[in-house]
Amino acid sequence: MVRLSMKKSFCIYLLFAFLSFGFSTTANSNDMLKDGVVHLNSSSNIFKNKNALIYPNPSSITTTIFYTPEKNETISIKLYTDKGFFIDELYNEKVIVGRLYEFELNSEEMASGIYFCVIQSDHTIINKRVEIIH
Numbered sequence: 001m002v003r004l005s006m007k008k009s010f011c012i013y014l015l016f017a018f019l020s021f022g023f024s025t026t027a028n029s030n031d032m033l034k035d036g037v038v039h040l041n042s043s044s045n046i047f048k049n050k051n052a053l054i055y056p057n058p059s060s061i062t063t064t065i066f067y068t069p070e071k072n073e074t075i076s077i078k079l080y081t082d083k084g085f086f087i088d089e090l091y092n093e094k095v096i097v098g099r100l101y102e103f104e105l106n107s108e109e110m111a112s113g114i115y116f117c118v119i120q121s122d123h124t125i126i127n128k129r130v131e132i133i134h
Contacts, residue, residue: 052119058131065103065117069095075121077103082114107132
């Protein structure tokens with residue numbers, strides 16, 4: 001897992017909770033910050049509705065794509081320009097339900113602008129906007 005400062009880790013945790021539940025969250029009290037890393041209890045409901053997040057966004061050097069699958073399946077993660085041109089396939093393998101996957105996107109050599117990260121499985125397509133600023 002990527003090491004983040006306690007403040008950033010807690011912000012990511014709150015952001016996931018907010019995205020999933022709005023202003024009221026039922027996140028498990030056993031989900032804790034330990035050693036600067038957010039550890040989610042296996043019974044946590046945080047990713048039930050929103051299972052993908054890109055942080056930080058906008059980014060200047062690297063950004064991380066967080067994903068928790070709803071089923072055991074093969075997913076692909078592809079990056080496109082704002083005009084729809086394919087750039088790269090970041091991942092294309094099987095994932096296990098309930099696990100938190102992190103994919104790092106190095107944007108140092110990318111031009112500033114808007115990109116789209118498409119996470120696709122057999123039953124779902126998630127489209128996330130990525131903003132690169134240099």
